[in-house]
Amino acid sequence: MEKSYSHCVVDGCKRARQSHGHCMKHASENPDHPRCTYPGCENVERTKGLCQRHWGQQRSGEELRPYVQWNLLDCRGPLCTRKAKFKDGYCQRHHTQKLDTGETWVIGTRKPKGRAPVQRCVHPGCTVTEIAVRGRCLEHAREHHGECWLPWCHKPGHHITGLCDPHRRVERSMQHHYGFGWQRRLEMGAEQDEKCWICGHQGDLAAKNGLHVDHDHDTGQVRGLLCGLCNRGIGALRHSTENLRKAIAYLEATDQRRWSQSTRAT
Structure with missing residues (x-):
């Protein structure tokens, strides 16, 4: 049985291929596999000589910068042995302490039974009990x-x-x-006037009726913004231009047949 073109080339692996025919697991394990060309980055090459994160920075128009894995750094909270989870250098517990009170303390020294639920707003002098x-x-x-x-x-x-x-x-x-965030998404919407590229349907992000980002599932390249119906439609036709032409020919043929049958009946 011939192996699917969308799977990793390693025999027995059913993961999707993402880098030079390999899945990310086998690409990372292979020492001879191409690596990101950004100085100091050892991640696997994904597109145009860059790893997925640096390619996302370049595609969104950002300046390339080193990627820091915050979960590999130690929390800078007092006497904390956990790993950092946020860019402020704190773990989840100390991050919450800093946001709520503006200070951090050794976990377990103030509330032996854990963090008590907030009964009212922590802002000084505020008595509102509905916490947002x-x-x-x-x-x-x-x-x-x-x-x-x-x-x-x-x-x-x-x-x-x-x-x-x-x-x-x-x-x-x-x-x-897709490798980009809200800034690039808003720019794409402005380029298309927030209208579907195929049918012209007007999307509305504020009403949670925004357009879908359509991309090539093989290359990952973003193609444009489509409404939900058009996006599902080209997906149902397997993203094939040949299938789309056949569908058009089928609709035109059935319309002509329906018209001839109605004239014959009269």
Whole structure:
């Protein structure tokens, strides 16, 4: 049985190929496999001599910079042996302490039974009990963290990215699949007037009815913005121009046949 072109060339491996015919696992294990050309980067080459992260930086128009794996650094909180999880150099527990109170302490020394749930807003003098995000009410969360920088969103933003939590998750997904974030996505929408490239359907990001980012599943190259129906339609036709031509010919033939049958009946 012939091996599928979309799978790793290593016999018995069913993972998708991502770099020179290999999956990322076998590409990383092979010492002779091409590596990223960025100085000091040892990641596997993905596209045009760059690894996936540096290629994403170049494609989004950013200046290439070293990639730091924060989870390999030690937390800089007092007497903490955990690994850092955030760019401020703290683990999850100390990161939360810093956001809520502005200071950090040795875990377990203030609350022996763990972190007690916040009963009211931690802002001095505020008595609001409805917590919006990170121990603060909606008003003081916006004041402390600022609003999400996306024009249609007014939720409190993150102190590093400036995005609210839902849009941060969407940006991480876009970075993983397409190599760019919200800035490039807004530029693409402006280039197409936020209309589907095929049918012209008007998308609306504020109403959660935005267009889909269409890309080539073999090369990873982004092609444009499509509405959900058109995106699923070309996917159902296996992204084949030949299948699309046959579908057009079929519709034209059936329309002609239907017209001839109706005239014969009259």
